[in-house]
Amino acid sequence: RKEVEQDPGPFNVPEGATVAFNCTYSNSASQSFFWYRQDCRKEPKLLMSVYSSGNEDGRFTAQLNRASQYISLLIRDSKLSDSATYLCVVMIYNQGGKLIFGQGTELSVKP
Amino acid sequence: DAGVIQSPRHEVTEMGQEVTLRCKPISGHDYLFWYRQTMMRGLELLIYFNNNVPIDDSGMPEDRFSAKMPNASFSTLKIQPSEPRDSAVYFCASSPSRVGEAFFGQGTRLTVV
Numbered sequence: 001r002k003e004v005e006q007d008p009g010p011f012n013v014p015e016g017a018t019v020a021f022n023c024t025y026s027n028s029a030s031q032s033f034f035w036y037r038q039d040c041r042k043e044p045k046l047l048m049s050v051y052s053s054g055n056e057d058g059r060f061t062a063q064l065n066r067a068s069q070y071i072s073l074l075i076r077d078s079k080l081s082d083s084a085t086y087l088c089v090v091m092i093y094n095q096g097g098k099l100i101f102g103q104g105t106e107l108s109v110k111p
Numbered sequence: 112d113a114g115v116i117q118s119p120r121h122e123v124t125e126m127g128q129e130v131t132l133r134c135k136p137i138s139g140h141d142y143l144f145w146y147r148q149t150m151m152r153g154l155e156l157l158i159y160f161n162n163n164v165p166i167d168d169s170g171m172p173e174d175r176f177s178a179k180m181p182n183a184s185f186s187t188l189k190i191q192p193s194e195p196r197d198s199a200v201y202f203c204a205s206s207p208s209r210v211g212e213a214f215f216g217q218g219t220r221l222t223v224v
Binding site: 034042043044045046049087095096097098099100101102103104 | 142144146152153154156159161166167202204206212213215216217218
């Protein structure tokens with residue numbers, strides 16, 4: 001079983017749609033959580049950190065459920081520029097700060 | 112700061128040749144990660160360093176792969192001998208702390224023919 005699992009997609013949605021991505025992790029020692037974004041043939045970049053109480057950044061909302069070992073990302077009012085691959089990331093402290101990426105979920109927003 | 116710098120950006124080599132990938136992390140960052148990305152396997156963590164010391168190399172696929180970090184401003188990933196299945200994009204990333212954001216270089220696209 002992979003340490004971080006995501007639905008690979010692709011998710012094809014129209015502009016203005018709301019889309020949700022899910023991610024599960026297997027290591028209960030995971031301590032920090034992030035969503036990264038990767039554009040085609042580019043490097044991954046941090047989209048947002050995920051806090052236990054949930055957090056929002058504009059149209060983006062991240063949620064964490066430690067009991068279920070589950071992370072989510074909600075994108076509201078999607079834009080063409082949101083088309084990218086979204087990567088779920090966990091950091092495991094008791095392994096010295098190991099940063100593990102999921103395989104990513106591809107999003108394509110159409111006009 | 113120029114960010115994480117990787118070289119070369121592209122490398123095409125013949126099977127059996129030695130390949131050396133280079134990375135300059137962001138100054139002041141304590142953590143350095145090497146990842147490999149392919150369509151089939153996504154982003155795989157190969158090895159990471161804390162204060163120049165290798166912490167976990169369990170992701171290094173075979174003895175053909177080795178990584179060093181001789182000082183805080185430089186790291187190398189070496190493949191010897193290279194094989195076609197090593198073809199991938201190799202990313203280096205650095206982070207200022209265990210809870211900090213990881214900043215990625217632009218990657219090295221390696222093709223082994």
